Amino acid sequence: MxxxxxxxxxxxxxxxxxxxxxxxxxxxxxxHGPHLPISTDxxxxxxxSLRFSKKIDGILLPTINYGISDEHFPFFNLSxxxxxxxxxxxxxxxSLYDNHIDKVIILNFWATWCAPCLEExxxxxxxYRRYRSQGLTVLAVSLDKGDSSKVENFVDxxxxxxxxxxxxxxxxxxxxxxxxxxxxxxxxxxxxVAARVDGAKNWASNETFAALDILVKG
Numbered sequence: 001m002x003x004x005x006x007x008x009x010x011x012x013x014x015x016x017x018x019x020x021x022x023x024x025x026x027x028x029x030x031x032h033g034p035h036l037p038i039s040t041d042x043x044x045x046x047x048x049s050l051r052f053s054k055k056i057d058g059i060l061l062p063t064i065n066y067g068i069s070d071e072h073f074p075f076f077n078l079s080x081x082x083x084x085x086x087x088x089x090x091x092x093x094x095s096l097y098d099n100h101i102d103k104v105i106i107l108n109f110w111a112t113w114c115a116p117c118l119e120e121x122x123x124x125x126x127x128y129r130r131y132r133s134q135g136l137t138v139l140a141v142s143l144d145k146g147d148s149s150k151v152e153n154f155v156d157x158x159x160x161x162x163x164x165x166x167x168x169x170x171x172x173x174x175x176x177x178x179x180x181x182x183x184x185x186x187x188x189x190x191x192x193v194a195a196r197v198d199g200a201k202n203w204a205s206n207e208t209f210a211a212l213d214i215l216v217k218g
Contacts (some may be wrong), residue, residue, distance in 0.1 A: 001053065002060045019135045020101045021058040024092060025049040026085070028067030030077035038076060040119065041067070048165075056163055059101065064088065068174055102189035104136040104215045110174070110182045111143045112150045116200035117182040121158055121206035128162040130209070134216045135189075138162035141172050152178075178216020188215055 003022075019095070027042025037043075041212065042065045053060040068085060069077035096102070108124060110117035113141070121140075128138045140162065142151045148166050155164050165172075178198065186195040194215060202208065 001058070002050070004062060007174050009191050015100050020055060021103055021137060022061055022096050023049050023053050023058050023090065024061045026067055026089075027065050028069045028077070028079075029065060030067075030072045030079075031071035031075040034114040039065070043171040052163065053163065055165050056187060060125075061092070090191060097190045102135065103191060104212070105130075105185075105187040106136070106138045107176075107187060108138065108140045108182060109143055109167075109176065109178065109184070110140055112154055113144070114181050118154070120155075120182060120200050120203060121160060124162065124203055125158070125160055126204040127208070127212070131216060136212065140164045141167050143167055143172075149154060185213070 001014075008033070025045045025048075027045045028103075029038050030041065031038060031042045039183070042063055046063045049060055051056070066078055066080045066083070066085075068082055071080045104126070106124070108120070108122070112118070124138050124140065128136070140160075142148075142164060144151050144166070149165065151166060154160075176183075180198045182200055184197045184201070185193055186197075188194045195211075
């Protein structure tokens with residue numbers, strides 16, 4: 001559902017009837033040589049987000065077209081500071097919460113070539129099935145580059161039902177840099193990072209369930 005096409009009474013009714021996930025696409029304005037427009041990254045992330053929103057029946061917000069592209073200097077780019085982008089996203093998440101669009105999100109970064117990453121996936125599936133009716137979702141962002149078939153085959157083989165995303169252009173890696181893989185963020189209902197976990201973890205442990213019980217009820 002594209003939010004710009006919605007009317008207030010219908011949107012509020014939808015939010016009241018069902019827990020919603022809001023998708024905020026973040027692109028960039030930067031050079032792509034003589035053969036692609038400077039809006040390429042924003043165009044790609046907008047299209048991917050549109051398809052994803054249809055897949056999960058989520059609310060698609062307008063794309064933030066300005067990102068962090070300083071590495072392209074001296075070629076053309078329009079960049080904002082990382083702190084500025086973080087504040088924009090924080091304010092948007094706070095506003096979404098005020099409008100009762102509030103979910104706990106487990107944001108995991110992984111790759112098919114990472115053995116500890118693959119070992120975590122069954123636990124994420126168990127966690128997702130346990131809490132999805134309570135307003136929690138798992139988003140697994142694959143850092144695999146090139147052919148997406150390895151990711152698709154792994155998802156199918158392991159019958160994963162939570163959303164799995166591809167970061168083929170490295171947009172997510174810029175927003176969430178890390179020296180380790182896997183790494184995972186736990187984001188509370190107000191869009192704040194409640195925890196970051198570097199390395200693999202047993203996400204189906206009683207300790208994890210106890211912590212998430214508090215978050216989903218908060």
